[in-house]
Amino acid sequence: MSGEITEGEAKRILHVDMDAFFASVECLRRPELKGRPVVVGGSGDPTRRGVVSTASYEARRFGVHSAMPLRTALKLCPQCVFLPVDYNEYARVSLGIKKMLLETSPLMEDVGIDEAYLDITGVAGPSPEIGRAIKDRVLKATGLTCSVGIAPNKLLAKIASDLRKPDGLTILGPEDVRDSVWPLAARRLPGVGPKTEEFLKGLGVNTIGDLAARGREWLREKFGTSFGQYLYEAAMGTHESPIVTEWKPKSVSREETFERDAADWQTVARALAFLARDVASTMRREGYTARTITVKIRFEDFRTLTRARTLRQETDDVDVVRKTAFECLGRIELDKRVRLVGVRASGLKAR
DNA sequence: TCTGGGGTCCTTACTCTA
DNA sequence: TCTGTAGAGTAAGGACCC
Numbered sequence: 203m204s205g206e207i208t209e210g211e212a213k214r215i216l217h218v219d220m221d222a223f224f225a226s227v228e229c230l231r232r233p234e235l236k237g238r239p240v241v242v243g244g245s246g247d248p249t250r251r252g253v254v255s256t257a258s259y260e261a262r263r264f265g266v267h268s269a270m271p272l273r274t275a276l277k278l279c280p281q282c283v284f285l286p287v288d289y290n291e292y293a294r295v296s297l298g299i300k301k302m303l304l305e306t307s308p309l310m311e312d313v314g315i316d317e318a319y320l321d322i323t324g325v326a327g328p329s330p331e332i333g334r335a336i337k338d339r340v341l342k343a344t345g346l347t348c349s350v351g352i353a354p355n356k357l358l359a360k361i362a363s364d365l366r367k368p369d370g371l372t373i374l375g376p377e378d379v380r381d382s383v384w385p386l387a388a389r390r391l392p393g394v395g396p397k398t399e400e401f402l403k404g405l406g407v408n409t410i411g412d413l414a415a416r417g418r419e420w421l422r423e424k425f426g427t428s429f430g431q432y433l434y435e436a437a438m439g440t441h442e443s444p445i446v447t448e449w450k451p452k453s454v455s456r457e458e459t460f461e462r463d464a465a466d467w468q469t470v471a472r473a474l475a476f477l478a479r480d481v482a483s484t485m486r487r488e489g490y491t492a493r494t495i496t497v498k499i500r501f502e503d504f505r506t507l508t509r510a511r512t513l514r515q516e517t518d519d520v521d522v523v524r525k526t527a528f529e530c531l532g533r534i535e536l537d538k539r540v541r542l543v544g545v546r547a548s549g550l551k552a553r
Numbered sequence: 554t555c556t557g558g559g560g561t562c563c564t565t566a567c568t569c570t571a
Numbered sequence: 572t573c574t575g576t577a578g579a580g581t582a583a584g585g586a587c588c589c
Contacts, residue, residue, distance in 0.1 A: 244557065253557050255589090268589085271555055287557095314560095314589040395587050428563080455559060494581085504556070510582055542557090 214329060215445070216320040217351045217359035218303065218336065220296075221368035223316035224256035226346050227295050228285050239282040241266055241275050246286030248276035251459055255287050259368060292316075295344060302339055306332070311356075311445045319356050321445045333371045357441045358383070360392060379439035384411030391436045393429075413437035450552075454490065456480045457544030463502045464540045470499075474531055477545040478524040485547060491516035492547035495523055497530035500542035509533045516551055523547065 220226070224242040229235045239261035244252020254275050257266040264279035275282065296315045304310055309321035322332055329352045340348050347369040351362025354376060361383060362372040374382060388410055389399045405424065407413055413421070414437040422430030435441035456477040464470050474497065485492060496510040509530040517523065527545050 251557075255557085269556085271557090274555070317589075393587070397586060426564085452561070453559090457558060459557060496582090506584080508583060512581060544558090546559095 211323070213354050214322045214325075215353060215356050215359040216322050216329075216333065216336070217353075217356065217363040218299075218318050218320070218340075218348050219350075219360075219363045219367075220299070220316040220346060220348045222256050222258050223296075223346075224287065224292055225258040225261070227292050228288075229258070230295075230345050231291075235283055239264060239266070239279055240285065241272070241279070241282045242285050242287055243272050243275075244286065246284050248272040248282075248284045251461055257282075289315075295346070299340055299344060299346075302343060303336070306336060309445050309447060311447060312449065319359065319445055322352070329373050330371065333373070337369075337371060353439075355440070355442050356445070357392065357436055357443070358439050361386070361390065364390065374439075376439060380411075383439055384409060384414060384437075386410050388413055391433070393432065393436070410437050451488070451490070451550060453546050453548035453550065454481055454484050454488070454492070455496075455544060455546035456484075457498060457542055459500075459542045460540070467536060470531070470536065470540050470543055471528070473543045474527055474545065475524055477543060478527045479520050481545050481547050482518060482520040482523040485518040485550075489553045490547075490550045491518045491553055492523075493517075493549035493551075494547070495526040495530065496544075496546040496548065497527050497534070498542070498544035498546070499531075499534050499536070499540055500544075502539040502541050504541070505538075506542075507534055512549070516549070518553070 225240045228240060228242060237260065240258040241254055241261050242256045243254040244250065252272045254266060254268050254270045254272060256268055261279055261282050264282070266275045266279050266282065272284065292315055300310065300312060300318060303318055303320055307320045307322050307325055311319040313319065325332055333350045333352055337348060337350055340346060349363045349367045349370040351359045351364070351372050351374065353359040353362050353374040358374050362374040363370070365372045365382065386409060388394050388402050388407055391410060407416065413433055418431065418434040421434045424430060425433060432441060458473050458477060460469070493516045494510055494512045496508050498506065498508045500506045511526050511530055513526065
């Protein structure tokens with residue numbers, strides 16, 4: 203035995219999830235909002251189109267949750283305070299938190315604006331102490347609370363941080379999977395969305411434990427080798443995926459939902475030209491060129507079409523992006539009112 | 554009167570070429 | 572030369588995530 207892996211060296215992954223992040227940052231700026239039901243989303247006007255990005259825990263008591271239309275949230279909770287999304291401010295606060303996390307371990311994976319994974323295998327001290335220290339530092343520096351999960355892999359760490367919210371700290375080991383993870387709804391597994399959940403229910407699978415009980419072969423048969431294998435490992439709590447410390451964008455896109463569905467080509471064309479310019483200028487600013495331009499159209503009935511064109515040479519030229527986008531648009535018959543227009547550039551290369 | 558925006562990844566179908 | 576097919580690249584759609 204080489205003894206390369208010895209006891210005490212088991213991998214330890216920590217997942218940090220900021221509590222109701224956007225709403226909490228707004229409450230920092232306006233302390234009079236603290237304790238009130240706050241909803242952050244869209245333009246902040248709940249009579250206009252838009253969805254909830256974050257609801258404070260007080261607002262959640264009224265049944266308001268993220269991804270819900272603002273108009274529905276207003277009906278459920280007329281006394282809620284509605285605020286527009288101020289992405290720059292949240293990004294600023296997020297950056298400070300990420301910098302702090304990096305001081306605990308340089309092996310950090312950034313997951314969106316309010317989450318991160320840290321590999322704390324090499325960090326001295328017991329897991330509960332490390333978890334508490336991180337929570338304390340975040341609170342002292344920002345006034346914000348977060349929920350932390352620690353486990354042998356990313357998947358279990360994420361489930362752990364989700365178990366006690368807000369302001370929770372949960373540590374899960376392989377021996378806890380049976381009692382703490384298997385009773386949870388299958389939907390709690392990352393990668394299981396509403397469609398998969400419904401399909402599973404139709405097969406009599408409701409909990410993560412049900413999933414584990416069906417076994418690997420059954421899952422591969424129902425979901426294909428790749429996703430089936432993933433579901434099995436996820437249900438067993440053994441799914442391993444690496445901490446990705448560097449991220450490069452694969453596409454840049456902009457889209458716009460009209461306040462009122464557009465019936466005329468001119469409105470759609472104007473929006474398309476604007477979005478194409480925005481995409482191209484973002485690419486220039488970030489130093490990327492793209493080979494494929496895709497146009498997305500969503501009709502009033504929510505039917506969504508995309509048309510794409512791959513260029514011979516990569517580009518970041520506004521005129522080329524716009525011209526290509528219009529060529530794609532020309533392949534779509536606008537026989538219904540248009541709800542949304544989008545432009546995406548993919549096949550990115552650093553300039 | 555519903556259902557944002559910015560992404561990633563996967564599957565499937567099609568076309569072209571070797 | 573004909574035919575079948577494998578593989579790459581492209582296109583389209585869908586599920587999912589924050």
